[in-house]
Amino acid sequence: MSTPIRTIRNLYRVGFKSYFNQMLGIGDTKAGTLIGTDRFGNKYFENNAEELPLRTKWVEYREYDYDASHVEPGWHAWLHYLTDKPANVEPNMLHEVRPWEKPEPPINQTFTRAAYKPYSTTIPKIQSWEPVARARA
Structure with a gap:
């Protein structure tokens, strides 16, 4: 959280629409x-x-419902201070779409019916106890 003076100064710099989007997105x-x-x-x-320091670079995602996988590898390296040159300047960091790669990033399937659920292939070592009750007289 920043100081109120800094927040008001940035409000004048970026405008009301961008201010509102930033407060909803990054807070x-x-x-x-x-x-x-x-x-x-x-x-x-x-x-x-x-x-x-270490908060000088940031990304504004195109969509409100963003995921960290929506950042290309070259830009990821620049955001995390692995390179000084951004991906649009450094030719080695440009991400080319490979033939087997999908044009859009995969959708995060967490908390949906399509989420990956691992299953066990081993035999359970402990068996549950099921009590047998006699009929009362």
Whole structure:
């Protein structure tokens, strides 16, 4: 959470619409320079002057219902300070779609009926006890 003065200053910089979207998405207001956009429509920003260390880079996802898998590998490396150059500048970091790869990232199936559920292939070592009660006289 940032200070009220910083929040108001960023509100004037980014505007009401972007302020509202940032508060719903990341819970903070950030103003910075647009570094680039990936093939999914996500926008990547940086502000080295006013942000805290290791919080100078952030992403605004295209959709409100986002997942961490919606970030391309090159941009992921830039966001986590593994490279200094962003993915749109560094040619080795550009992500090319392979023939076997789907054009869109997979949808997160957690908490749905399609979620992966592992099953056990071993024989249980403990058997449950089922009491046998005699009829009372």
